[in-house]
Amino acid sequence: MLELLHKNKQQALSELQRAADSTALKEWRSRHLGKESALMQALGSLGSLPAAERPDIGRRANEIRRSLKAACQQRADELRRAELDATPAAVLDVTLPGRPVQRGRLHIATQTLRRIYAIWAEMGFQVYRSPDVETDEYNFELLNIPAHHPARDMWDTFHADTPGVILRTHTSPGQIHAMREYCPEPIRVILPGMCYRYEQITARSEIQFNQVEGLAVGKNIRFTDLKGTLSDFARRMFGASTGTRFRASHFPFTEPSAEMDIECFLCSGDGCSVCKHTGWLEILGCGMVHPTVLQNGGYDPREFTGFAFGMGPERIAMLKYGIEDIRYFWGNDLRFLEQF
Numbered sequence: 001m002l003e004l005l006h007k008n009k010q011q012a013l014s015e016l017q018r019a020a021d022s023t024a025l026k027e028w029r030s031r032h033l034g035k036e037s038a039l040m041q042a043l044g045s046l047g048s049l050p051a052a053e054r055p056d057i058g059r060r061a062n063e064i065r066r067s068l069k070a071a072c073q074q075r076a077d078e079l080r081r082a083e084l085d086a087t088p089a090a091v092l093d094v095t096l097p098g099r100p101v102q103r104g105r106l107h108i109a110t111q112t113l114r115r116i117y118a119i120w121a122e123m124g125f126q127v128y129r130s131p132d133v134e135t136d137e138y139n140f141e142l143l144n145i146p147a148h149h150p151a152r153d154m155w156d157t158f159h160a161d162t163p164g165v166i167l168r169t170h171t172s173p174g175q176i177h178a179m180r181e182y183c184p185e186p187i188r189v190i191l192p193g194m195c196y197r198y199e200q201i202t203a204r205s206e207i208q209f210n211q212v213e214g215l216a217v218g219k220n221i222r223f224t225d226l227k228g229t230l231s232d233f234a235r236r237m238f239g240a241s242t243g244t245r246f247r248a249s250h251f252p253f254t255e256p257s258a259e260m261d262i263e264c265f266l267c268s269g270d271g272c273s274v275c276k277h278t279g280w281l282e283i284l285g286c287g288m289v290h291p292t293v294l295q296n297g298g299y300d301p302r303e304f305t306g307f308a309f310g311m312g313p314e315r316i317a318m319l320k321y322g323i324e325d326i327r328y329f330w331g332n333d334l335r336f337l338e339q340f
Contacts, residue, residue: 004038004042005039005042005057005060005061005064006064008032008038008039008042008064009064009067009068012028012032012039012068013068013071015028015031015032016028016032016068016071016072016075017075019075019079020079021079021083022076022079022080022083025072025075025076025079028072029072032068033065033068033069033072039061039064039065039068042057042061105337105338105340106340107329107337107340108317108321108329108337108340109210109313109314109317109329111317111340112313112314112316112317112320113192113210113212113313115237116190116192116212116237116311116313116316117190117192119233119236119237120190120214120233122236123229123232123233124188125188125189125190125214125216126188126189126190127189127190127191127192128174128177128178128189128190128191129174129191129192129193130168130171130173130174130177130178130191130193131168132167132168132193132194132196133160133165133166133167133168134165134166134167134168134173135164135165135166136164136165136166137164138173138176138177139157139166139168139169139170139172139173140152142173142176142293142296142297143172143173143175143176143252143253143293143296144252144253144290144292144293144296145252145253149252151252155169155170155197156169156197156198156199157169157197157198158196158197158198167196168193168195168196169195169196169197170195170211170213170310171191171192171193171195171211171212171213171310172213172253172308172310174191174193174213174215175191175213175215175253175289175293175297175308176293176296176297178191178215178297179215179217179294179296179297179298179299180297180298183297183298183299184298184299184304186216186217186218186219187215187216187217187218187306188215188216189214189215190212190213190214190215191212191213191214191215192210192211192212192213192313193210193211194208194209194210194211195208195209195210195211196208197209201327203324203325203326203327204326205326206314206326206327206329206330208330209312209314209326210312210313210314211310211311211312211313212310212311212312212313213308213309213310214307214308214309214310214311215289215306215307215308216229216306216307216308217289217294217297217299217304217305217306218304218305218306219303219304219305220305221288221305221306221307222305223256223288223307225307226286226287226288226307226309227244227246229307230244230260230284230286230309231244234260234262234283237316238262238265238320239265242262242263242265243262243263243269244260244261244262244263245260245261245280246258246259246260246261246286247259247260247261249285249287251285251287252290253287253289253290253293253308254286254287254288254289254290254293254307254308255287255288255290255291256287256288257285257286257287258285258286258287259282259284259285259286260282260283260284260285260286260309261280261281261282261283262280262281262283263279263280263281264278264279264280264281265281265320266322267279281319283311283315283316283319284309284310284311284312285309285310286307286308286309286310287307287308287309288305288306288307288308289305289306289307289308294306314326314329317329321340
């Protein structure tokens with residue numbers, strides 16, 4: 001059997017060198033490596049051989065099969081190069097335009113963030129960056145949320161191995177960083193960045209998301225300034241005819257606090273499934289900076305006042321483009337991303 005296998009190998013290699021084109025090579029592959037080839041029949045008949053001979057014959061047959069496959073691939077490469085070299089130059093028209101290279105696009109979250117940056121820049125706000133990794137002091141205590149305060153239940157937190165070190169749950173700790181850097185000068189900044197919360201991932205919530213915080217501190221800043229500024233932002237972001245409303249709310253670091261809604265731009269306030277038939281869409285939370293927070297930032301609350309707000313760019317994009325699942329933003333599915 002071993003002698004027969006060796007003889008078949010030598011014959012196959014000899015015929016392989018005579019294969020002059022891809023058609024002949026295909027016939028050779030079928031004849032020597034196909035199911036009806038002598039090699040495959042030898043492998044199929046191993047069960048009828050004496051048990052002592054099977055290991056050596058099976059191993060040798062597999063070695064021959066691998067060597068023939070390698071030789072076939074080498075011959076295919078040689079024929080391909082030969083066919084290309086024999087192609088007349090006139091067949092290749094070098095004046096034809098090349099195949100276009102698909103260009104990348106900005107992620108929908110990046111597009112939304114850049115639009116938000118541009119609007120606030122037009123309104124005199126500068127971008128201020130703060131760290132993603134924060135201390136419990138900056139993330140909670142200096143924002144009027146002391147240890148064991150029930151308000152901490154609003155933020156499910158990722159804690160590091162080092163005690164007191166966490167991933168920020170919101171961009172609000174950047175307010176303290178900014179105030180302590182610029183005090184006693186007036187401030188108008190936005191604080192964009194990624195936030196992290198240990199939450200169940202659903203169509204409406206993620207463990208990480210972008211947020212854009214806003215802060216204005218100065219003398220004689222009133223709630224009417226907050227309303228006018230945010231209403232102007234809404235008109236620039238969603239259209240000049242966009243209506244807004246403010247609803248009382250509660251945040252530990254602002255007093256008074258509010259939620260801002262915009263008139264649904266899909267149904268023009270008539271009511272639809274997106275606005276849950278209310279005619280309004282919630283886009284951000286806001287309020288006047290709490291005196292304790294101002295004091296922790298270095299400002300005298302008897303002399304200075306300020307307002308703050310926080311918005312989620314992914315939520316704004318979901319509302320604006322009718323996106324139903326926040327998980328699409330991080331799923332890297334080109335069918336979704338290429339729409340923007």
